[in-house]
Amino acid sequence: MPATGKSLDRVDGRLKVTGAARYTAEWEVPGLVYGAVVDSAQARGTVQSIDVAAARQAPGVLAVLTHDNAPRLQPIPEKIGGTLFRGEGGITETSQPLQSAAIEYAGQPLAVVVADTHERARYAASLVRVSYAGQEPDLAMAAASRKTLPETFLGNNEEKLQVTVGDPTGALAAAPVKLERVYESAITHHNPIETLASIARWEKRNGADFLTLYDTTRGLEILQEIMATSLGLPKESVHVICPFVGGAFGAKGWLYAPALLTAMAARVVGRPVKIEWRRQDMFAVAGHRPATRQTLSLGATRAGNITALRHDTLTHSSQSSGYTEPCARVSRMMYAVPNLGFAHQLAHLHLPSPCPMRGPGETVGGWALECAIDELATELNLDPVELRLRNYADKNPETGKPWSSKHLRECYARGRKLIGWDERNPRPRSMREGSQLVGYGMATTMYPAGRKEAQARATIFADGRALVQSATHELGNGAYTIFRQISADALALPVDRVRFELGDSALPPAPTSGGSTTTATVGPAAQAAARAVLAALISLAVRDAQSPLFGATAEAIDAREGRLVLKAQPGTGEEYGAILRRARLPSIVATDGAKPGEERDKYSFYSFGAVFAQVRVDEASGSIRVARLCGVYDVGRLMNPKTAHSQIIGGMAMGVGATLMEATHYDARNGRAVVRNLADYHVPSMADTPDMQVEWLNIPDPHISELGARGIGEIGCVGTAAAITNAVFHATGQRLRSLPLTPDKLMRT
Amino acid sequence: MHPFQYQRTETADQAVAAVAQDPAGTFIAGGTSHVDLMKEGVLHPSLLVDVSGLPFKQITAHEGGVRIGAGVSNTAAATSADIRQRYPAVSEALLAGASTQIRNMASMGGNPLQRTRCPYFRDPTQACNKREPGSGCAAIGGYNHVHALFGASAACVATHPSDLAVALSALDARVQTLGPDGPRTIAFPDLHRLPGDQPHRDTVLAHGELITSIDLPAFSGRSHYLKVRERASYAYALVSCAVALEMNGSTIGRARVALGAVASKPWRVTAAEALLAGQVPTEPLFRAAADAAFADARPLEHNAYKIPMGRNLMVRALLETNGLQPLQGPAGTAFAASVGGVAGQFAVPR
Known part of the structure; x- marks a missing residue:
């Protein structure tokens, strides 16, 4: 039985809850x-x-x-x-x-x-x-004296920030149904x-x-x-x-x-x-997610085929950073739109530097897109899920590449069942529970399934235990746990005989843990190192006249349950430790790495999902509560459903915060942060966090790596904001186009 | 943090004498607000006299009402059966504020004396007449989303953050104090000051004057507290409302209404109270009272939303106190007080 795919408890859980895990400020x-x-x-x-x-x-x-x-x-x-x-x-x-x-x-x-x-x-x-x-100081985006049009996100030519595909202007002008909406989002802090x-x-x-x-x-x-x-x-x-x-x-x-x-x-x-x-x-x-002002323009046929999409963003950075929140990340790939345009304008303000924040671009850009799609569905009198299905992209609309693996239709179908989508009265402002309005909303979510290069080192000790190391990071994501699972499988050892170490630049290098890439990046590196050390052990065994494997070819040997055995005769073989002890070696070590290859040129790699929300709105006070959140995700094969569940509900809870309450205000005259503590900067409390029903398809991505696993750190955060905002519209009939949806936004003064 | 002396005393007299002789001395009880402000560089007392060991820890029957010792914790007061049953507004206000950990530490005498949440008060680089008299008011012309509608001045637009104080004002509680000149009684609505040109003085208490108890007078009507906030738990009020209602047959005998988070003190709406007295309770009457209550509101750039929100809240508080609408949760609990309830399938957990 492989260890991957099992809901192993977090291996560092006890250290963390007892205070024994050493964080930076605690080193003596x-x-x-x-x-x-x-x-x-x-x-x-x-x-x-x-x-x-x-x-x-x-x-x-x-x-x-x-x-x-x-x-x-x-x-x-x-x-x-x-x-x-x-x-x-x-x-x-x-x-x-x-x-x-x-x-x-x-x-x-x-x-x-x-x-x-x-x-x-x-x-x-x-x-x-x-x-x-x-x-x-320059503190307002619109009035900033220095505005630029950055060409790429982080210098990546695959991610241009000013793009036109087809003729969006012409197609918008010609579209029988069109809408243009402006969405604004506040600065938020991690x-x-x-x-x-x-x-x-x-x-x-x-x-x-x-x-x-x-x-x-x-x-x-x-x-x-x-x-x-x-x-x-x-x-x-x-x-x-x-x-x-x-x-x-x-x-x-x-x-x-x-x-x-x-x-x-x-x-x-x-x-x-x-x-x-x-x-x-x-x-x-510490960095922040910058504020945005996004203009979404959609053109469609009466039948609900989107013919044109423009997504134009004004955002901000500091005086010396060019970081540009890439708000069109969802718009550029989600729907089969022939005429697509997006632009990003950057205002350089006298504010601190922004940086990525969970779902950079996707969280607030996807919110704007998915709200605009909902508005279009209302305009067309179409079910919001049906409109999305009519524009389902069977290949990446910007690049024309096929998806590595996409099962979004199943996510929609399962999600609508979980929330009871078809039992709702679709008419806005038609549902009540006591004095509160009730509404349902949904949104599509996605996250790029990135992968980078990493190295790892594997050591097998004479006592039969093993250690795998890579300079990756434990951010609460479960890295210690899943890399132990992946390493154990690759070493053909039970998980309790394998340790995984990280968090030290002296270890073989791994990239920055970001962009939901760690699982897909470090997992294959751990596998490669494990295989390399097993190969070294095999070559030791076959040259050792005392070994039952003496003289066999490497191809004839397999690693099973801590033993090297002949594939043809699994009864013939010996434990790893025995080989080392006879050779008087305390351990055997190998370092190897893994990197993505030409599959990246052939396929477009993304995770997908559908988020459904039910809200209750107390209109007289402007209070919005999320009654239910259901998310169904197509994120490849899960390495550990338990830590994955935590990652995803954590992302959804952060999405609840971004939607309902999180905002940082800087004084418009002197640029000092006005709200600077966790009593006044609101993140969701338990009482703001509903039961979250999370399901995944668990279909391996056949192209990303042999593990079939994608990162899941961010996708839970993306999609949640639009599902909630659309549910608030369904409850109240009011379109709120400014995040967060604090109670004042529902007050008509 | 600036250096300071710390002292515990055996008796209230010693505590009062110790603070009185040091112009920069102050009392400390639970410390839930004061210590934060010291760490932020907002307050720098030279002497802290710890009154948490003084014998003001009882809740006792007093003149037909209840006397709550100043050292009683917010948790103990909120969960006292006497208070929950006879003065549910007090329990509701306490339980709808802060967090369990803070309520366990915070004292009943200290709670009404917590300082404003005006963000400019909490940043020593910003102008604030409350923190540093004469430095100006950055909230005027700044980000004033949580600021006052009533009673503000050109020197200060801060609001008072205590939920408890709003309930105590509506119930006409009395504050017993011991000062350098001996004991005195202060009617709760008179405890806090409007800013005028001296916003650094939050209350009428003299330097070295210590609250020893809060007395709730005899009361046989219904009381209730409602609060709107930006998250479902652990957030200060955007607007709140406490009602103490006494019926006289089918008409209102006396209604007392205090609004929270709209002024530098709990804002008793006496014109609205007069309008309610002697009337048959109906929603249109309550709406007229709420209109009267907010007639004099003077919004700033970012807080006009508080006017419709406050009117709606006051109407609801009256309806729920009177029984024309059901409470949202059991009386005397946070669920009764929290508009919107909690996330999840049921606003009040079942």
Whole structure:
């Protein structure tokens, strides 16, 4: 019985719930001192002067770093591993901390105070006085003085941001039915429960500088590379460690000021330094999903064939980042539309830098598309599911490539049954329960089924146990668990005899854990390493005259239940450990990797799903509650249904937050985050989270890899917002086109 | 955090004397609000006098009503059978606020003294006359979604965040205090101040004056609390409403109505109360009362939604208190108070 596909309990569950799992801020480093950050009260201008005299004299203070005395950094590279880092459409900010007097956003770090205790550092930070030469900041997208049209998302030529297929303008003009709607979404923050933290320790190794960095990161190798280039070190002289991430959701991967500040502070004081960021700081330095203003234009025949689709987005970034929320990600591939156009305009504001957040582009872009499709269904007097079926795409409409595997029709059919779609009264504002209006809504969901290259190392020990390692990340996603399962199967060992290690840049490299790619990327690498070590063990056995397998060819040998055996005579063989012990080897090791191949050129890889929502609306108060959420997903073969279920309901709950309550406001005059704590920035409580019925088709993707498994980190979040918003329309007859749907939005003043 | 001294005292007199002699001294009980504000750099007391050990921890019968010691936890008060049965608005307000963990720590004397949730008050880099007199008010012209409709001034538009205070105001509770000049009684509706040109003074309490108990007067009518918020649990009110209703046969004897989250104090709507007295309760009457209650509302840029929301809420609170509409959940529970109920198939779990 293979371990993959089984609902194994989370192997790190006990460590996490007992507090034994070590998170970044918890490492005990001898001689540790503490940094506290002073941030900018203004959004634009320059620092005229910083008076640090009082802070320097405060008890326990070791140093105060400002742009006047901080070490100089080398610039962020143009590209790393094919990903664009600088410029329009790039992933990160190019301004680095404490390198100049320029102020680009409120909350920007302006000084770091280092002291012998955290409390003394914080107190001394409150004594730093900054004089500003302020300027009027650009804080509104529409009025921004610098707007650009980025060409690609992250420099990827497969993901252009300004695209026209066919003649959408002409087709819209000619369409018998057309609609144009504007949808707006608010800035939201990832707000993982673990705030950002870094610990930096410098030492001399062989006479050269060496940096050890404990950091809340889901991108060990990129961070290692950024630290090395910025600090002028060889990559090998930076060691990044992070065995547990307390949630990321898109944060903790692409913004580096926190780690750089910590490394600089540690270098200046000559001792290891920790900087642990407070919740309010997360609204300045941790990244966010930017606000969007999206215009959807649809043209259709009376029979409901969509002939034209335009999706035009205005979004924003900071002064030095070109990150562009790719809002057309769903529009470009979901429906069989012959004339398709989309554009992304980027306003550079004096706000902190955005970055990906769970379903970047898909969550808010898919919301706008799927609401517009619902509006079109109303316009055509068609069932919303039927309209989607009439425009079902049998191949990718933008590229013309066939899908690797798509079973969306089954998702619709099952979802409508689960929610009771056909029992509802389809007329808006027709259903009630007590004093509340009741409504049903649905949306299609998707997520790109990406895969990247990764390496892994497998070791079999003389006691018959094994260890597989790869520098991937545990973000709460279940990585420790499913990679142990995959490794166990590939090694033909029971799961309790295999360990999986991650979270250390010294291990064989794996990419940043993002874009729902980790399972599809690291799984095959673990398999490859396992096979390589078994091959090495086989070659040891067949050359050993004492082995029952002596002289056999490698092809004749199979690994079964911890033994190497002859395929033809499974009774003939021996345990892994016996081979090693006889050879007087404590262990045998092999490293190998796996990467996607030409299947990526032949097929279009996506996961699909259908989300159905039932809501209750208390119209007099504007209160919306989600009564039920049902999601049916086509996400390939599941490695572990239990952790998969958690991933997906977690995504759906985050979708509930984005739909009903999450919004960050920056003051329109000074750009300071106005809401900066988890009492006033609302994420869903248990009382906001309904029972979620989740099903999956569990059909392996035959082309993605031998495992047939796709990532599932984000698809649960995508689709939920539109299903709920469409249900609110069905309940009330009101189209709400601005996220989040807080109670004030339903009030007519 | 700024350095401070911490002190526990044996008696209330010692506590009062300790705070009175230090102009930057303050009491601390549950600390659920105060400690946050110290960490955020909003408050920097030089002395904290911990009153959580003082013997004000009883709920007792008092002059036909109930006396709640200032040190009683919000949880203990909310779940007291006496309070739940006789003053359900108090239990409902408490249970519809904060979280279980916070209610377990927070005291009844401290709850009405929590500071505003105006976000500008909580960020020391922003102008705020309440935090730093004379620095200005960033909420005026800023993001004022949660701010006041009534009684605001050019110096401050903050609202008071306590749910409990709204219920206590409608019930005309009395606050017993001990100050440097001895004990006194304050009518609850007089406890909090309008901002005027001194928004840094939330209440009429003198420096060093300690709340020792909250007295609920004898009351034989019905009381109820309703709250609208941006999520189903653990969120401050957008608008709330407490009603204390006494019938006289088929007409209203006396109706007291307080609105929450619309002013720097629980906002008693006396004109509406006068309109209700002596009338037969009907929905049109309640609607007229609600219109009267909001006639003087002065919305800011982002909070006009509170007017229709508040009117609707007040009508519903009256209907539910009077019995013309059913309560949404058992009286004295968070479910009765929470408009919209909880997510899931049933607004009130079955």
